[in-house]
Amino acid sequence: MARVGVFLCHCGENIGRTVDCAAVTAAAAKMPGVVHAVDYKYMCSDPGQQMIKQAIVEKKLTGVVVGACSPRMHEPTFRRAAAEAGLNPFLLEMSNLREHCSWVHEDRAKATEKAVDLVRVMVEKVKHNRKLHSIRVPIEPTAMVVGGGIAGIQAALDIANGGKKVILVEKSPSIGGHMARLSETFPTLDCSQCILTPRMVEVASHPNITLMAYSEVESVEGFVGNFDVTVRKKARYVDWSKCTGCGDCWAKCPVKKIPSEFDAGLGKRTAIYRPFPQAVPNKPVIDQEHCIMLTKGKCGACAKACQRGAINYKDQDELVKIKVGAVVLATGFDLWDHSAYGEYGGGRWADVIDGFQFERLASASGPTDGEIRRPSDGRIPQTVVFIQCCGSRDDKMGKAYCSKICCMYTAKHAMLYKHKVHEGRAVIFYMDIRAGGKGYEEFVRRAIEADGAEYVRGRVSRIYRRADGKLIVKGADTLAGRPMTVEADLVVLADAIVPRTGSERLAQMFGVGYDTDGFYSEAHPKLRPVETSAAGVFLAGACQAPKDIPDAVSQASAAASKVLGLFSKPELEREPIIARVNENTCVHCRACIAACPYGAIEDFEIKDRKGNVVKRVARVNEGLCQGCGTCVAICRSNSIDLDGFTDEQVFSEIVTLE
Amino acid sequence: MLKQQFARRFLSICAAGLRTRRADWDRTGLMAETETKKVEATPAVFEPKIVAFVCNWCTYAGADLAGTSRLQYAPNVRIVKLPCTGRIDPLFILKAFEGGADAVLVSGCHPGDCHYTSGNYHARRRWAIFRRLLEFTGIDMRRVFFSWVSAAEGAKFADLINRITADVRAAGPFERTNPARRRLWK
Numbered sequence: 001m002a003r004v005g006v007f008l009c010h011c012g013e014n015i016g017r018t019v020d021c022a023a024v025t026a027a028a029a030k031m032p033g034v035v036h037a038v039d040y041k042y043m044c045s046d047p048g049q050q051m052i053k054q055a056i057v058e059k060k061l062t063g064v065v066v067g068a069c070s071p072r073m074h075e076p077t078f079r080r081a082a083a084e085a086g087l088n089p090f091l092l093e094m095s096n097l098r099e100h101c102s103w104v105h106e107d108r109a110k111a112t113e114k115a116v117d118l119v120r121v122m123v124e125k126v127k128h129n130r131k132l133h134s135i136r137v138p139i140e141p142t143a144m145v146v147g148g149g150i151a152g153i154q155a156a157l158d159i160a161n162g163g164k165k166v167i168l169v170e171k172s173p174s175i176g177g178h179m180a181r182l183s184e185t186f187p188t189l190d191c192s193q194c195i196l197t198p199r200m201v202e203v204a205s206h207p208n209i210t211l212m213a214y215s216e217v218e219s220v221e222g223f224v225g226n227f228d229v230t231v232r233k234k235a236r237y238v239d240w241s242k243c244t245g246c247g248d249c250w251a252k253c254p255v256k257k258i259p260s261e262f263d264a265g266l267g268k269r270t271a272i273y274r275p276f277p278q279a280v281p282n283k284p285v286i287d288q289e290h291c292i293m294l295t296k297g298k299c300g301a302c303a304k305a306c307q308r309g310a311i312n313y314k315d316q317d318e319l320v321k322i323k324v325g326a327v328v329l330a331t332g333f334d335l336w337d338h339s340a341y342g343e344y345g346g347g348r349w350a351d352v353i354d355g356f357q358f359e360r361l362a363s364a365s366g367p368t369d370g371e372i373r374r375p376s377d378g379r380i381p382q383t384v385v386f387i388q389c390c391g392s393r394d395d396k397m398g399k400a401y402c403s404k405i406c407c408m409y410t411a412k413h414a415m416l417y418k419h420k421v422h423e424g425r426a427v428i429f430y431m432d433i434r435a436g437g438k439g440y441e442e443f444v445r446r447a448i449e450a451d452g453a454e455y456v457r458g459r460v461s462r463i464y465r466r467a468d469g470k471l472i473v474k475g476a477d478t479l480a481g482r483p484m485t486v487e488a489d490l491v492v493l494a495d496a497i498v499p500r501t502g503s504e505r506l507a508q509m510f511g512v513g514y515d516t517d518g519f520y521s522e523a524h525p526k527l528r529p530v531e532t533s534a535a536g537v538f539l540a541g542a543c544q545a546p547k548d549i550p551d552a553v554s555q556a557s558a559a560a561s562k563v564l565g566l567f568s569k570p571e572l573e574r575e576p577i578i579a580r581v582n583e584n585t586c587v588h589c590r591a592c593i594a595a596c597p598y599g600a601i602e603d604f605e606i607k608d609r610k611g612n613v614v615k616r617v618a619r620v621n622e623g624l625c626q627g628c629g630t631c632v633a634i635c636r637s638n639s640i641d642l643d644g645f646t647d648e649q650v651f652s653e654i655v656t657l658e
Numbered sequence: 659m660l661k662q663q664f665a666r667r668f669l670s671i672c673a674a675g676l677r678t679r680r681a682d683w684d685r686t687g688l689m690a691e692t693e694t695k696k697v698e699a700t701p702a703v704f705e706p707k708i709v710a711f712v713c714n715w716c717t718y719a720g721a722d723l724a725g726t727s728r729l730q731y732a733p734n735v736r737i738v739k740l741p742c743t744g745r746i747d748p749l750f751i752l753k754a755f756e757g758g759a760d761a762v763l764v765s766g767c768h769p770g771d772c773h774y775t776s777g778n779y780h781a782r783r784r785w786a787i788f789r790r791l792l793e794f795t796g797i798d799m800r801r802v803f804f805s806w807v808s809a810a811e812g813a814k815f816a817d818l819i820n821r822i823t824a825d826v827r828a829a830g831p832f833e834r835t836n837p838a839r840r841r842l843w844k
């Protein structure tokens with residue numbers, strides 16, 4: 001006979017305010033099979049857990065129902081308590097009286113009635129629960145970091161320094177990401193390259209890190225502890241094992257006028273190129289789209305120039321299968337395409353540039369060697385207008401969210417400009433200045449007070465180009481309450497931060513959720529900010545939300561510590577919610593094998609002692625089964641059941657709702 | 659065993675449904691008369707009973723979000739949690755109707771977002787066929803609902819429940835409009 005104990009939590013007043021807990025307890029006490037029913041203010045607290053443990057022992061309970069918050073919140077807590085009292089943790093179920101009842105209903109009588117129903121359903125279910133035992137799966141102690149920007153670099157270094165192997169996959173030919181393109185960083189104005197490049201070199205030389213540059217994740221199989229990731233190593237057309245990075249090839253390349261991605265289109269590169277001089281690995285690749293040899297079949301200048309014979313025009317993409325135990329996604333961001341803003345020129349004018357283009361103009365390694373010169377005619381601009389919130393905080397045309405970093409980098413841009421062009425004028429149109437962060441507000445004040453940046457609160461309604469090349473910026477100064485016109489030489493738009501193109505596809509491969517804007521969703525916005533809904537997949541950097549460098553680095557370190565925590569045990573415990581085949585009734589129709597999304601069901605031959613095949617059946621591989629139950633519903637002979645959600649359990653739940 | 663039992667019962671519902679369909683054609687006027695008589699007998703506000711079969715990862719979490727956002731919705735729904743909509747056996751829905759539910763809701767992750775990669779596609783396909791079967795047996799299609807609610811759509815969940823409750827309240831209790839059920843179990 002089942003001996004069920006029911007424990008009702010008031011959750012302070014959260015449940016007690018709308019649900020009459022005493023009445024529910026009284027009703028629960030009368031339910032068939034219930035031998036103990038009690039309510040308490042905070043069931044999750046230590047005294048509350050003690051009540052459960054004591055009752056399990058004293059009343060010899062065979063099942064426990066806790067009516068409290070969502071099982072997503074405290075099921076592990078209560079199951080642990082049950083296990084400590086000697087009850088199999090899977091004999092405990094929770095009724096969601098808070099999120100699904102007291103918080104969403106106001107009518108006390110109806111909420112109480114519903115609460116009784118919710119408890120009764122679980123009492124009926126728990127009577128049919130069986131003892132289950134967590135499944136142990138071995139962990140492959142190698143991590144994969146996807147994205148080689150500052151977040152990916154930090155995560156890779158932290159995991160590698162923790163003594164575990166790391167595979168760093170980067171899409172472009174060099175790691176470094178956006179940070180390598182920045183001139184100086186706020187709020188300290190230290191040189192971005194100077195703090196980043198040593199880290200990049202460390203990644204390349206670290207014995208625990210395998211760097212896979214110019215590679216992309218192709219497909220993912222498996223689950224936490226045992227992911228099988230297929231990585232596409234894109235054809236480089238250069239044998240990096242022979243290449244010394246001497247530069248003879250790109251000096252001889254005849255295709256010299258390709259806009260450089262690294263310089264945001266302001267500089268030029270050749271068809272065989274390395275993205276920038278400090279690239280890691282410092283080896284070139286051939287851009288197959290522009291190379292004459294690869295498109296037209298004749299040239300071969302780089303092959304002739306290469307003394308090491310490293311050029312190989314017949315190079316092919318290569319698929320590499322890698323087994324990893326955990327993954328850190330650090331795919332970063334892109335800038336929003338401001339061509340949607342027709343009033344700002346829609347991307348037609350060379351002198352209306354984005355933040356990255358300004359960074360490259362200001363950078364010592366940039367196309368102008370650090371001199372601020374406008375792209376159209378190379379003159380030094382005397383008036384620069386910066387427009388903040390270009391696409392951010394605009395749910396009609398752009399993005400509803402605040403991109404967080406633009407206030408700071410615009411202040412930095414204005415400062416850098418004033419440091420280089422002392423007599424110049426920097427006008428900044430802003431909506432609000434959001435400078436939350438250590439030293440950030442002081443930095444903005446410095447830009448205004450010490451460097452004389454003119455901050456104008458208001459929006460720009462239109463920019464047009466006069467025949468003499470001046471950009472006429474028409475806006476409003478809402479604090480003074482008057483329209484304003486600025487004759488500018490250069491306009492810098494602080495474009496919204498958006499996730500990398502293709503990040504959705506990657507999220508789908510890893511089973512990670514993403515929001516409507518495409519940013520990856522964390523498992524809990526407050527308490528689990530680096531985990532995702534996919535176990536073993538963690539987030540770092542701007543792929544989750546717009547972030548500045550310190551935030552990206554701290555999240556990367558957090559993700560690394562999660563990975564190291566996961567790897568600290570040789571085995572992983574997993575919920576034993578898996579399907580089981582009744583081999584006596586299985587008719588081997590193979591419907592389940594076709595339906596299983598994990599390929600977890602295999603053909604199995606039952607043999608007698610002599611080795612003759614007696615029967616062919618389907619068998620579930622416990623390591624692969626994730627417990628979705630699709631096979632159970634599809635089975636024609638009713639031979640599969642799902643532990644934790646058996647037909648018996650579900651039907652008893654439904655029946656009791658009558 | 660349980661399943662076979664239900665399968666037999668399902669067949670009998672089908673048969674009863676067909677019989678009543680023929681009866682409808684024969685004696686439309688008579689049937690209509692009995693309907694109106696029953697309506698007068700019902701209490702002023704009818705509180706429908708709705709059973710929702712939801713997946714653990716999207717809709718259950720979406721319902722949790724409705725809770726944490728304190729979005730008020732009708733207290734007529736009883737959620738049965740399953741790991742995935744792919745786990746939903748059509749017999750669950752049948753059993754819920756048999757047990758006295760006035761409406762059934764099936765809700766899971768949006769296409770492409772299934773925690774188990776493709777369980778919701780299986781559910782959708784199965785649902786499409788099962789719906790036709792239900793219709794064939796004479797079950798009112800205004801009582802079966804299918805939706806996608808993600809873990810981020812607390813508001814959508816609350817709206818959905820309110821809408822379903824209003825619709826079913828307008829449609830009235832299930833047993834009255836389903837002659838098959840009335841004959842067999844009442």
